Amino acid sequence: MTHEAGWAHAPGALRGPSWLREPADPNALVPRLWSSTAHKRDGELVIGGVPVADLVADFNTPAFVLDEADFRARAAAFRDAFAGYHVYYAAKAFLCTAVARWVVEEGLYLDVCSDGELTVALRAGVDPARLGYHGNNKSYPDLRRAVATGVGKIVVDSFAEIERLGRVAADLGRSQKVMIRVTAGVEAHTHEFIATAHEDQKFGFSIAGGDAWKAVEAVLAQPALELVGLHSHIGSQIFDTSGFEVAARRVLGLHARVAHDLGVTLPEMDLGGGFGIAYTSQDEPAEPAHLAAGLTSIVEHECRALGVAVPQLSIEPGRAIVGPAMCTVYTVGTVKPVSLDGGAVRTYVSVDGGMSDNIRTALYDADYSCTLASRGSTAPPVLARVVGKHCEAGDIVVRDEFVPADLAPGDLLAVPGTGAYCRSMASNYNHAMRPPVIAVRDGQARVVVRRETVEDLLATDVG
Numbered sequence: 001m002t003h004e005a006g007w008a009h010a011p012g013a014l015r016g017p018s019w020l021r022e023p024a025d026p027n028a029l030v031p032r033l034w035s036s037t038a039h040k041r042d043g044e045l046v047i048g049g050v051p052v053a054d055l056v057a058d059f060n061t062p063a064f065v066l067d068e069a070d071f072r073a074r075a076a077a078f079r080d081a082f083a084g085y086h087v088y089y090a091a092k093a094f095l096c097t098a099v100a101r102w103v104v105e106e107g108l109y110l111d112v113c114s115d116g117e118l119t120v121a122l123r124a125g126v127d128p129a130r131l132g133y134h135g136n137n138k139s140y141p142d143l144r145r146a147v148a149t150g151v152g153k154i155v156v157d158s159f160a161e162i163e164r165l166g167r168v169a170a171d172l173g174r175s176q177k178v179m180i181r182v183t184a185g186v187e188a189h190t191h192e193f194i195a196t197a198h199e200d201q202k203f204g205f206s207i208a209g210g211d212a213w214k215a216v217e218a219v220l221a222q223p224a225l226e227l228v229g230l231h232s233h234i235g236s237q238i239f240d241t242s243g244f245e246v247a248a249r250r251v252l253g254l255h256a257r258v259a260h261d262l263g264v265t266l267p268e269m270d271l272g273g274g275f276g277i278a279y280t281s282q283d284e285p286a287e288p289a290h291l292a293a294g295l296t297s298i299v300e301h302e303c304r305a306l307g308v309a310v311p312q313l314s315i316e317p318g319r320a321i322v323g324p325a326m327c328t329v330y331t332v333g334t335v336k337p338v339s340l341d342g343g344a345v346r347t348y349v350s351v352d353g354g355m356s357d358n359i360r361t362a363l364y365d366a367d368y369s370c371t372l373a374s375r376g377s378t379a380p381p382v383l384a385r386v387v388g389k390h391c392e393a394g395d396i397v398v399r400d401e402f403v404p405a406d407l408a409p410g411d412l413l414a415v416p417g418t419g420a421y422c423r424s425m426a427s428n429y430n431h432a433m434r435p436p437v438i439a440v441r442d443g444q445a446r447v448v449v450r451r452e453t454v455e456d457l458l459a460t461d462v463g
C-alpha cells in the first residue's frame with residue numbers, strides 16, 4: 001500500500017467497475033449473494049452445516065455445492081407468494097433427479113424443454129401431468145413420447161409443430177392440452193425492457209404480426225388438441241414488473257379477442273419466468289411476494305378493463321429458485337501479477353475450473369463475485385480477476401473482485417450464485433470433466449450428480 005488513501009488511489013492503480021466497492025472486510029459475505037445457511041466460521045465457509053474443507057476433502061474441487069434447505073425455501077417462497085398460481089420450476093436452469101423430487105415435494109410443477117429433461121423428470125418419478133413442455137423445435141418422436149407419457153401441457157411454437165402435434169395426438173387417440181407461445185414484442189433484462197412491434201428471434205408467434213391469431217385458429221382446428229391458453233416469456237434476470245405489465249396487456253388483449261370474436265374462453269395463461277437474482281453487490285432483486293403482488297394486480301386490472309375473467313395463471317421461475325442455492329468451490333492454482341499499460345498491475349488468480357463449468361461470464365458478460373473460503377485473512381484487499389484453466393483468454397470466472405492480498409495456491413475460492421445455467425450449460429471443453437453437485441443439509445453432504453471421470457469422456461470415443 002503506497003498511497004495514504006489506500007492502494008486503489010496510487011498512480012496507475014486498477015479501477016474496477018463503478019459499482020464495485022473496496023470492502024471493509026474482504027472476508028465478509030454479502031448475505032444476499034449466498035444461500036441462507038452459508039456463513040463463515042473462524043474464516044472458513046460453512047454451507048448446510050458442512051465446512052468447505054470437509055467437502056473438498058471428500059469430493060475435491062471444482063464442485064458445485066447445493067444448499068437443499070435454501071432451494072426448498074426459495075421454491076416454497078414462490079409457491080406461497082404466488083398462491084393460486086401454478087408455479088413451474090424451469091428445469092433448464094438446473095435439473096437432476098434429486099432436484100426434480102424436491103420441486104414436486106414443495107408443491108411446484110416442472111417445465112422441461114427437451115427429451116433429456118423430460119427423461120430426468122420421469123426418472124425422478126414426477127407425475128407427467130405436472131409437466132409443461134417447451135421448445136421451438138420438438139421433433140415427431142419428441143412429441144409422440146410427450147403425448148404418450150401424458151405430459152400436462154405442451155407449449156407449441158410453430159405452425160409445423162401444431163400440425164405435427166395434432167397428428168401425433170390423433171394417432172395416439174389422445175386429447176392433448178396445448179398452450180401457444182406468443183411474442184408480446186417485449187424484451188426485458190434486469191432493470192430495462194424494450195417494447196417493439198416486432199421481435200427478430202426464434203421463439204413464439206408474434207401478436208403484432210398476426211401469427212399468434214393464426215396459431216389460435218390452427219390449434220382450434222386440430223380435433224385432438226385442446227387449447228388451454230397463451231404463454232409469454234419476456235426475458236431473464238428481470239428486477240421489476242414494468243416489462244411484464246406491457247407484455248400482459250398485449251397477451252391479455254389477444255386472450256380477450258379470442259373470447260369475444262371466437263367465443264372461446266381460454267382457461268389459463270402463463271407469464272413465463274425471468275425473475276432476477278443478486279450475482280454481485282450491485283443487484284437488488286425483488287422478493288417473490290412483491291413480484292406476485294405486481295403481476296396479479298396488472299393481470300386483474302387488465303382483465304377488468306377487457307371484460308374477461310382472470311384465467312388460471314402460471315409462472316416459470318428457474319434462476320430465482322436454484323441460482324442462489326448453489327455456489328462453486330475451486331482451488332487456487334496460481335496467482336500471477338500482470339503488468340498493464342500505464343503501470344497498473346492486474347492480479348490474475350487461476351482456479352481449477354473455468355468456462356467449462358461457468359460459461360456465463362464469457363457468453364453474457366455476466367458479473368460474479370467470490371470469497372476466500374478456506375481461511376480468514378488479515379491482508380488488505382486487492383482487486384483481482386479470477387480465471388479458469390482453459391486454453392482461452394476469455395476464460396474468466398469473476399471479472400473483478402477484491403480478494404485478500406495474500407491469496408495463494410492451495411486456497412479455496414467460492415463463487416456464489418452459480419446454481420442457474422452453470423452446471424446445466426457446462427461443457428467438456430479441453431476434455432474437462434464436469435464437476436459434481438454436492439447437496440448439503442443439516443451437516444450432511446451427499447453427491448446428487450457425481451464428477452465425470454476419464455472413462456465418461458472416453459465412453460463416447462469409439463476410435
Ligand code: LLP
Pocket residue numbers: 090092093111134233235236237272273274275316317318319320360364420421
Ligand atoms: N420459461 C421459459 C419459456 C424460458 O425460456 C425460460 C428461460 C424460463 C422460463 C426460465 O427463466 P429464468 O427464470 O431461469 O430466468 N442461459 C441464460 C438464460 C436463458 C434463459 C432461457 N429461458 C443465462 O444463463 O442467463
